[in-house]
Amino acid sequence: MTPQELEEQESNLELINSEIASRMVRQSEAGAKVDTKAIFVVGFAATAAQFLAARSFEPYTGTAAFVAYALAIGVGISIFSLARYEDIEPRAVLEDHGRNQKPATLIALAATRVTMFEKNKAVHTRKSNRWTVSLTAIIVGICLSTVSIVLHTGAHDREPGKPGKPAPSAPSAAQSH
Template sequence: MAVGFGISVFNLAEYEDIKPRDVLDTYARSEKGATLGALAGTRVGMFEKNARLHQRKTKRWTVALAAVAAGIVLSTVSLVLHIGGHDRHTEPGEPTPTSSSATPSAQPY
């Protein structure tokens, strides 16, 4: 899950931006005030659309981070539970404790 959302965060989105050639063709002969007003209005719409893309990307980052954190916690719990009986120390020459109650077989000397 973390991998899927992590990869989706890096997808290339269609961000809105001004195309320089279109601006030059449209506003080259316009007055400065009219040009700046039109450009400002255009940029407001672009910022609003880009803000939605950023919010979606932020949500995906949050899900990916939560999934990674959950994975680390679950892995740690799994390791702690798995090594529960492995940390017992036995002295050399002592028989290791076994879980079966079978009698020991004859051992060669």
């Protein structure tokens, strides 16, 4: 483009730049929300694992529940320890484009933001996918914990020392007559 054509496109370039910048802000906010959700999943999984550890549980389903909780915690931690979103480096922009005409700077900024948005999108997709895995693992862990505790407490309905025989119940008033 000639300098004249660039100047004619200036208002359009400003519009494009502001839209890309606002879209990057929304992308960053969405990533922060995934991080927050991951923190809650990790905390819940750790609490649920502690709850199960403090109970008597059936060994196989209980162990499977602990594995599911460990997966939820591990994947959850990996969500917020991933690479951070890219952003424009102010010093580089100033040094690279501080002497350019406004339209040329707007084109360079738009191109830089588009590249960053695409890289950030890949990070956000990984975070979202990992959050789904972590959430699924905690749901599986809760189901397995419940089954494990229920299976184990079923044995407590029997008389001590005599497996398989239900404990005698006290005679009711109607039976004593």
